[in-house]
Amino acid sequence: MLRDPATTADQCQAAMASVYRALPEEQSGSFAELFRRIASGDIPLMFHCTAGKDRTGVATALLLAVLGVPRDVIDADYLLTRQTIDRSMADTRAALKHGGSPPVSEAVLRPIMNAEPHYLDAMFEEVELRFESVEGYTTQRLGISADELALLREHMLD
Numbered sequence: 001m002l003r004d005p006a007t008t009a010d011q012c013q014a015a016m017a018s019v020y021r022a023l024p025e026e027q028s029g030s031f032a033e034l035f036r037r038i039a040s041g042d043i044p045l046m047f048h049c050t051a052g053k054d055r056t057g058v059a060t061a062l063l064l065a066v067l068g069v070p071r072d073v074i075d076a077d078y079l080l081t082r083q084t085i086d087r088s089m090a091d092t093r094a095a096l097k098h099g100g101s102p103p104v105s106e107a108v109l110r111p112i113m114n115a116e117p118h119y120l121d122a123m124f125e126e127v128e129l130r131f132e133s134v135e136g137y138t139t140q141r142l143g144i145s146a147d148e149l150a151l152l153r154e155h156m157l158d
Contacts, residue, residue: 012111017122032142065134081115
């Protein structure tokens with residue numbers, strides 16, 4: 001999309017929402033590993049991804065939801081990523097330039113690099129549509145047992 005001069009910001013936002021809908025399925029193995037490590041007491045631990053907002057943001061949102069954190073607090077935590085958008089955009093522009101790509105407009109790059117609340121909304125909607133709840137996703141898709149969930153909560157909550 002970045003290489004197509006006809007790409008619009010709206011198309012990028014729609015594509016990112018679609019990515020967020022797919023991440024719980026695509027990354028289920030990684031998310032299950034993360035939850036199991038926490039449940040087993042393998043903490044502290046660090047998890048990250050390339051930009052630090054998509055796979056990491058979804059993993060964090062799912063983890064916070066399983067811990068009972070309210071959605072508005074999850075959203076506020078996710079939106080803290082916006083504090084690094086300028087650096088992320090500069091790094092991406094440099095990488096694209098180094099790779100021989102033509103310049104990308106701010107209007108197209110920003111929706112891809114930014115943390116948008118409706119991206120997480122799309123992810124939660126998909127999880128709830130398929131599994132009724134984040135806990136349902138965690139037990140049914142990730143295969144985390146009730147005992148593991150209890151241990152995860154014990155390790156993460158006071």
